[in-house]
Amino acid sequence: MKILLRIIKKEFLQFIRDPKMFRIVLIAPVVQLVLLGYAANLEVKVIHTAVYNQSKGTTSRNLLRELKATGYFHLDYYVNNYKELQKLIDRGNVVLGLVFDKDFDSNIGASRKASIQAVFDASDGNTATISAGYLQAAIQKFNRKISLITLSKKGKEVRFPANIEPITRVWFNPELKTRIFMVPGIMSLLLMIITITLTSLAIVKEKEIGTFDQLIVTPIKPYQLILGKFIPFVAVGLIVIVIVLTAMAVVFNISVKGSLLFLFASSLIFVLSTLGLGLFISTVTKTQQQAMMIATFGVMMPMIYLSGFAFPIVNMPVSIQYITYLIPLRYFIEIIRGVILKGLGLADLWTQFVILIFFGILILFLSSLRFKKKID
């Protein structure tokens, strides 16, 4: 016990002595949270548009005015041929090119079918899809308007047959802001990054400077060494959570709806697996650089992609969906989002909680075995 305390004390001393590390761990999370919180945005607010209007009649101009009025479509360019339009799309100046053919207005006037061509830059598929949706909605609305006008011009009483109008209620995130969905996820990423990298680096650093051998040649037991390394970083991880929760409330006005106690309890359970992974990385690497590379590319990036942090798991191919079941971060993100956004607790999230416990113990156990084997 005394040896354990001694190692923890040493680890803290070293941590505090390294002012850069100190700053990185305490300030970086807040900066990350703010940057990602603002930048990680999947909403489409502005659709830069170029118009090639060969018709130039009243209806086409009315439609354009209507589009402009939605606030999404910014009609930045009016061009006179396809070439210019293509150039603007190629350069990325616009996402959407709208082309009215010569007969557009005359067709409408004659109650014939009139069409417009909409060219999207789909190099960013997400933006293109959402923009297309906005355009369709806007044109549909406009269609109804002209039907009404033409019908009333003909003096007929206008009445649409049965009309279904959905009344939507958006729960948990009424403004549909990506931020509210992303920020709790970012918090779980930070906790993971800090615990995995700090643990693996702290152990590999000792290997690098040679103190590791020096430690093994003392009566220290492997479990004391492992715990001595873990406890300080768990403490750091929990401090980071407190910082991030505060920043979340202050900067983004997102407060925790559920129980803080449950949030911290699940964080503690989650770090069992990240510490285990950190320990594992330390057993397969010899230098801090190697450890950093493996932690980043071998462990953390795949975990992030497969966790549902940014890309919804339901949209993944089924085979990949099965793989996501093996990613502890997936369950932790579900818990964190549930607790923070929906106010859920253990009663609703117990499956995720139990799976996290299982993974934590399993990973930690296997890594410790490997670590011990390496020492003996």
Place this chain on the structure above:
Amino acid sequence: MNDLILQAEEIFKNYRAVEAVKGVSLNIKKGELFGLVGPDGAGKTTLIRIFCGLLNPTSGSAKLFNLETSANKRKIQKKIGYLSQKFSLYRDLTVDENIEFFADIHEVRNYKKRRDELLDFTRLKPFRDRLAENLSGGMQQKLALACSLIHNPEILLLDEPTTGVDPLSRRDFWKILFSLKKQGMTILITTPYLGEAERCNRVALMNKGKILVTDEPEKIKNSINKKALEITCSPAIKCAEALKNKHGVDAQIFGDRIDVLIEENSDFNQYLETIKKNNLTIKNFNINKLSLENVFIHLIKQQDLKLARTQ
């Protein structure tokens, strides 16, 4: 039972296909200052790590205090002080903190007095609040030594402690080793420097995973019954070749001079004649006793010949 602290018998160690140690046997007595000498890659570090219990031998037995190292790691590690090749210190802790840390993990109670003794002994007391990374190389090495002594070990295993340290600090370090020895400490030290080996009680010369000879330095020097004819000449390489071709002697090149190993009672003039006949110039010559280096190079050459013959 006996006063042997360390006994190694027929130790082999393979790293996959590479044989690092090929059948090493040696004994170290209590209170001895034992030098394990050899070039880089001879297998010295592997051997010392086996003694510490950091590695298990592929075959053979290594015993410390009559206990097999691989099976009794904890028991043995309480009684040994080990210093690995790099100065293994926490560079971001102070001198005092480093010593305290190692005292605590060795569960040394009341280490304060011992710590002050060691600081006096290594003359690090004025620097006790300095971070280890701000110490000079020589001081770091002394601090590492102090850390490995805090728990009063019975044997010190030092792996190339003086490599990369300036000559003055190196001398200082040896002074400390001598006074430790005076206090009864058993010391095993590895070094690539033959000059340092001469200061040990006994020396084992190691090359290519094998020990070529183990004895007191003086006895090793006398073991091959030869003397050294030191000739300063130019070009040294050509002179050595000429002598080798004509007389089949071992001519060792040291920069602008060669040491010719000749029989105790042979006439050296014939060798000088040979050089002159080849139109090479002799600047100076001397007859010396063999140095440890001469013997070592001689033995390595013989080992190489033997290996070449068996292949």
